[in-house]
Each structure stands twice: as C-alpha cells, then as structure tokens.
Amino acid sequence: MTDKAYLPGEGVIVAGPDAGVLEIRLDRPQAKNALSTPLLRSIVALLEQAEHDDAVRCIVLTGGDQVFAAGADLAEMAAKDMQAVLLEERPRLFGAIARFPKPIIAAVCGYALGGGCELVMHADIVIAGESAQFGQPEINLGIIPGAGGTQRLTRAVGKSVAMKLVLAGEFIPAQEARAAGLVAEVVADEACIARAHELAGKIAKKAPLAVRLAKDSVLQAFETPLAAGLAIERRNFVVLAGTEDRNEGVKSFLEKRKPVWKGR
Structure with a gap:
C-alpha cells in the first residue's frame, strides 16, 4: 500500500495505485480533452509523485472510452504571440513526461490528434480501441507539430507515413497505426482500458x-x-x-x- 495521496489536478482524474498501477485519466470532456497547459502540469505533478512512490510500478494514461485528446487547447494557443510561444513551459512539461523512468501505457479510444497524438508517443506501449484515430493536423492551422510530432512519429512509423500525416493532415485508423508501428495492440473500445490495465498489472509484477x-x-x-x-x-x-x-x-x-x- 502507498502512503501517498494522489489528488486530481486540473483536467485530470486519478485512480490508484491498485496492485502497482496508477491510472491518470484526461478529463476535459467539454473540450475533447484538449491539452491545456494546466492539464499538462497536472500530469507532470502526478508523475513526479509516482516516480518516488514504490507502490507505483506502472502508469495507465487514458482519455476514457470516447476520445483520448483532440489536440492542443486552441483558445490558449490563439492568445500567444511568438515571444509567448518561445517562452512557454510546454516543452519542459513534455520533457518531464518523456523522462519519467517507469513504464507508461496509453489506452486510446477515439481521436488522438495533434498534441494528443504527441502525448501518446510519449507512452511506452499504446493499446488502441477500434475507434482510435491518430493524426498531426497542425498543417491545417498553418503550423507544424511542436511536441515531437515530426521526430517521434517518423521514428515510429517511418518517413512516408509521417509525411502523409504531417503534410496532408490526414488521420490513420487504429489498424493502420498498428501496421505502421505506432500501436502495439488494437482491441474493442470497451476492452481498451481494461487491456491496458491487464498489461500494466503484468509489468507491475516484474522486478x-x-x-x-x-x-x-x-x-x-x-x-x-x-x-x-x-x-x-x-x-x-x-x-x-x-x-x-x-x-x-x-x-x-x-x-x-x-x-x-x-x-x-
């Protein structure tokens, strides 16, 4: 048992740890779980706490059974000029997620787009529901991915598929994402989070x-x-x-x- 209390932060719900597994669930349904900076801060704060808690062996990161994250928070983005973007803390927050030393399993149903797709690629294992759609549509806004979507995506799926997503802004469904190497398994939507927990539980039992x-x-x-x-x-x-x-x-x-x- 852990002696640490895991409290939900802005934009997230937390459950556990249970049998070594801590679940972090994105919870901005009105915004399709758009990744605001406060939401990212909440994730990082929970991960920093979990890193030093021996009762946590593995993380399950999910947006629920409807949508993972449909992108960055555009309202927040629109309010920033070039200087504000240059000085923003989002690169530090994504960097903290990337450096988390324990395994992270992403359970993805529905859209994982833009920053949501980039967050998925910070996970170590991705379990996708059949409804999952992955994409980097930033080009449609006159910008490019800024949290690893040109680099991690290319390493995961190769140049041609990455170029299709980044340049055309097209989405790929779960089965295509699995074939390309972005996803480890595709299961029914209703089984997605449970399968992620099953796999996390197995990892939690290892040394x-x-x-x-x-x-x-x-x-x-x-x-x-x-x-x-x-x-x-x-x-x-x-x-x-x-x-x-x-x-x-x-x-x-x-x-x-x-x-x-x-x-x-």
Missing part, C-alpha cells in the same frame, strides 16, 4: 529495477548509434547482476517458485 533499466535500454535505440546503445544495454545488464532481485529471480526459477521482488 522494478529490471523494468526501469529495460525501459532505459530500449529508449536508447532512438537516441544513440548502435554501438553506443549496445554499450548502455551491457552496462545496465551488468548493474542488474549486482541486485538482490537478480539473485532472487535465478534462485526462484531453480526452486520452481514465484519470485519475491524487493526492488533492490
């Missing part, structure tokens, strides 16, 4: 330090050349060899019993 370093190692594939990534992988492998959990994992396998992880 915490191994999960953390596994995530770090995989992410290095997007940040470093192969030789450097392999060196980081090996370093993390060696570090885990000195943990109590590694010894417990080997011992429990040989003794044909379930391991008891201690996170050290």
Whole structure:
C-alpha cells in the first residue's frame, strides 16, 4: 500500500495505485480533452509523485472510452504571440513526461490528434480501441507539430507515413497505426482500458529495477548509434547482476517458485 495521496489536478482524474498501477485519466470532456497547459502540469505533478512512490510500478494514461485528446487547447494557443510561444513551459512539461523512468501505457479510444497524438508517443506501449484515430493536423492551422510530432512519429512509423500525416493532415485508423508501428495492440473500445490495465498489472509484477533499466535500454535505440546503445544495454545488464532481485529471480526459477521482488 502507498502512503501517498494522489489528488486530481486540473483536467485530470486519478485512480490508484491498485496492485502497482496508477491510472491518470484526461478529463476535459467539454473540450475533447484538449491539452491545456494546466492539464499538462497536472500530469507532470502526478508523475513526479509516482516516480518516488514504490507502490507505483506502472502508469495507465487514458482519455476514457470516447476520445483520448483532440489536440492542443486552441483558445490558449490563439492568445500567444511568438515571444509567448518561445517562452512557454510546454516543452519542459513534455520533457518531464518523456523522462519519467517507469513504464507508461496509453489506452486510446477515439481521436488522438495533434498534441494528443504527441502525448501518446510519449507512452511506452499504446493499446488502441477500434475507434482510435491518430493524426498531426497542425498543417491545417498553418503550423507544424511542436511536441515531437515530426521526430517521434517518423521514428515510429517511418518517413512516408509521417509525411502523409504531417503534410496532408490526414488521420490513420487504429489498424493502420498498428501496421505502421505506432500501436502495439488494437482491441474493442470497451476492452481498451481494461487491456491496458491487464498489461500494466503484468509489468507491475516484474522486478522494478529490471523494468526501469529495460525501459532505459530500449529508449536508447532512438537516441544513440548502435554501438553506443549496445554499450548502455551491457552496462545496465551488468548493474542488474549486482541486485538482490537478480539473485532472487535465478534462485526462484531453480526452486520452481514465484519470485519475491524487493526492488533492490
């Protein structure tokens, strides 16, 4: 059990942690969960708290069963000139989400567009409902994606699909997003959040330090050349060899019993 109270912030609802899983749900239905800066602050505040809570092993991030997030908050954006955009805190907030060391699973139903699609790409695993639609339609507003939509998207789906979304502003449905590599699984809308929790629950039962370093190692594939990534992988492998959990994992396998992880 955790001794920390997770309180909802502006634009979000929080549930848990339950069996190691904390759910963060976007909650601006009147704006189709548009990503306002206060909403992003709320997500980051919860993640900062969860990072230091041993009772939280995995995050499920969702917008509910109707829409994930239809984009940035255009009313907020319209009020900003170039200087305000240059100095805004949104890059810092997205950066904090990207640096969160525990796994994040996004459960996506309905639209994940613009900033919503970019937020999805900050997750480690994406489970999509059959209704999900992904896109970067900023070009229709005379702008371009500004929170990773040209970079993370290209790394996830390749140049041609990324160019289609970014230049034409077209959306792709869940099955096409899965085929392109943006989504891990497509399930019925009514099963989407439950499947995300099921997967999060499985991850929450693994050795915490191994999960953390596994995530770090995989992410290095997007940040470093192969030789450097392999060196980081090996370093993390060696570090885990000195943990109590590694010894417990080997011992429990040989003794044909379930391991008891201690996170050290």
